[in-house]
Amino acid sequence: xxxxxxxxxxxxxxxxxxxxxxxxxxxxxxxxxxxxxxxxxxxxxxxxxxxxxxxxxxxxxxxxxxxxxxxxxxxxxxxxxxxxxxxxxxxxxxxxxxxxxxxxxxxxxxxxxxxxxxxxxxxxxxxxxxxxxxxxxxxxxxxxxxxxxxxxxxxxxxxxxxxxxxxxxxxxxxxxxxxxxxxxxxxxxxxxxxxxxxxxxxxxxxxxxxxxxxxxxxxxxxxxxxxxxxxxxxxxxxxxxxxxxxxxxxxxxxxxxxxxxx
Amino acid sequence: xxxxxxxxxxxxxxxxxxxxxxxxxxxxxxxxxxxxxxxxxxxxxxxxxxxxxxxxxxxxxxxxxxxxxxxxxxxxxxxxxxxxxxxxxxxxxxxxxxxxxxxxxxxxxxxxxxxxxxxxxxxxxxxxxxxxxxxxxxxxxxxxxxxxxxxxxxxxxxxxxxxxxxxxxxxxxxxxxxxxxxxxxxxxxxxxxxxxxxxxxxxxxxxxxxxxxxxxxxxxxxxxxxxxxxxxxxxxxxxxxxxxxxx
Numbered sequence: 001x002x003x004x005x006x007x008x009x010x011x012x013x014x015x016x017x018x019x020x021x022x023x024x025x026x027x028x029x030x031x032x033x034x035x036x037x038x039x040x041x042x043x044x045x046x047x048x049x050x051x052x053x054x055x056x057x058x059x060x061x062x063x064x065x066x067x068x069x070x071x072x073x074x075x076x077x078x079x080x081x082x083x084x085x086x087x088x089x090x091x092x093x094x095x096x097x098x099x100x101x102x103x104x105x106x107x108x109x110x111x112x113x114x115x116x117x118x119x120x121x122x123x124x125x126x127x128x129x130x131x132x133x134x135x136x137x138x139x140x141x142x143x144x145x146x147x148x149x150x151x152x153x154x155x156x157x158x159x160x161x162x163x164x165x166x167x168x169x170x171x172x173x174x175x176x177x178x179x180x181x182x183x184x185x186x187x188x189x190x191x192x193x194x195x196x197x198x199x200x201x202x203x204x205x206x207x208x209x210x211x212x213x214x215x216x217x218x219x220x221x222x223x224x225x226x227x228x229x230x231x232x233x234x235x236x237x238x239x240x241x242x243x244x245x246x247x248x249x250x251x252x253x254x255x256x257x258x259x260x261x262x
Numbered sequence: 263x264x265x266x267x268x269x270x271x272x273x274x275x276x277x278x279x280x281x282x283x284x285x286x287x288x289x290x291x292x293x294x295x296x297x298x299x300x301x302x303x304x305x306x307x308x309x310x311x312x313x314x315x316x317x318x319x320x321x322x323x324x325x326x327x328x329x330x331x332x333x334x335x336x337x338x339x340x341x342x343x344x345x346x347x348x349x350x351x352x353x354x355x356x357x358x359x360x361x362x363x364x365x366x367x368x369x370x371x372x373x374x375x376x377x378x379x380x381x382x383x384x385x386x387x388x389x390x391x392x393x394x395x396x397x398x399x400x401x402x403x404x405x406x407x408x409x410x411x412x413x414x415x416x417x418x419x420x421x422x423x424x425x426x427x428x429x430x431x432x433x434x435x436x437x438x439x440x441x442x443x444x445x446x447x448x449x450x451x452x453x454x455x456x457x458x459x460x461x462x463x464x465x466x467x468x469x470x471x472x473x474x475x476x477x478x479x480x481x482x483x484x485x486x487x488x489x490x491x492x493x494x495x496x497x498x499x500x501x502x503x504x505x506x507x508x509x
Contacts, residue, residue, distance in 0.1 A: 212431025
């Protein structure tokens with residue numbers, strides 16, 4: 001069966017946190033669909049490897065907490081004489097702690113990276129896209145921003161804010177031809193989560209065994225959804241939050257065997 | 263074409279004789295599926311088949327009433343390689359609330375919900391692991407005036423989609439829904455009145471086209487979209503996002 005790949009031929013996409021895990025998968029998905037990818041990451045290894053594999057990947061070192069990051073990315077775009085069609089706000093931080101164990105500093109860190117980091121780049125991208133007639137932004141939220149989670153005060157709040165930001169920017173900038181959507185991943189196996197999945201029994205039980213599809217997600221699962229929402233195939237979709245979670249937010253699966261046969 | 267030649271993975275699209283259903287059939291054919299164009303009307307179904315075959319795609323018509331369980335079972339039995347079911351067929355009528363009858367409600371549920379249930383159940387027994395069910399919901403599921411029976415039936419589709427996702431999860435069959443906003447179909451354009459107001463109320467100033475829905479269905483129907491289930495994706499140009507969705 002020959003499935004055509006959602007085309008992003010010639011589109012320019014900035015992807016944050018592109019050096020590993022979900023961000024890296026998104027970068028590969030975009031490159032394979034013909035996009036030019038500006039791969040942003042704090043660490044050089046992943047994005048340099050990406051650039052060594054593809055002429056269409058431009059590595060940019062930078063941290064989303066750095067207020068000058070938009071200028072740095074802008075300079076890279078200008079140097080290559082590229083406009084901006086797509087922004088993927090993927091970079092983020094996740095660490096478990098309930099409210100009492102969350103200090104002001106902890107919360108501030110979530111705000112700086114997961115909220116302000118997304119907002120600052122979005123503001124910059126919106127202004128740029130308005131000058132060129134439109135574009136598309138996809139934020140990586142989380143299912144923990146949609147429902148209550150476990151030991152996850154700062155993270156869940158910050159991801160709920162990303163969802164609110166997504167709807168708000170979609171509303172304000174729809175008339176300018178800019179679409180803003182989010183993908184909310186469930187538990188995805190990445191270098192960052194692999195150890196937690198191994199060591200935390202509750203995470204395996206609740207997030208994998210009780211998940212309707214009964215498996216952990218792969219970075220590619222998220223990347224495909226991001227690519228769809230970013231592409232012109234989704235040109236009538238804006239302000240939406242698409243969960244890629246194996247059905248986890250839909251309901252849990254407490255019983256060992258399905259009721260239906262076959 | 264004799265049935266035995268249907269070897270590629272097959273997608274049934276109900277209501278594929280026109281509008282959104284035809285666009286879905288076309289897109290899934292492009293994706294590589296053999297298409298069963300199910301419709302209650304023969305001529306429109308055959309026209310869709312003709313258009314698909316003209317482009318070199320594999321397609322056949324199945325003329326049936328989806329509210330007839332024996333007919334839908336026979337259809338399911340006739341397909342060897344069922345991979346995808348798109349429950350697109352549905353009815354829509356405008357009836358002022360004060361004039362709405364219980365029979366209007368029953369009829370709406372009969373077609374938009376119970377037929378969807380029956381066909382999904384029959385199909386799920388036939389589908390292998392990795393099967394896909396995509397239901398057509400509506401932005402109106404979240405509220406609209408002058409068709410409470412339709413709104414209720416589509417809200418039920420959203421709930422049914424989530425329930426079915428849980429029922430079939432362990433078989434690795436995903437179940438999702440696409441909820442269109444105002445889509446520019448021939449049926450809508452014939453209405454003429456109110457069209458400009460509808461357009462003006464869209465954040466982007468434009469109505470959707472059937473292809474917008476077809477692309478979203480294609481995303482969910484793809485064998486590689488294997489970790490997405492129980493979702494209801496609104497495709498409405500952002501109309502319902504800004505809190506200005508009063509119909």
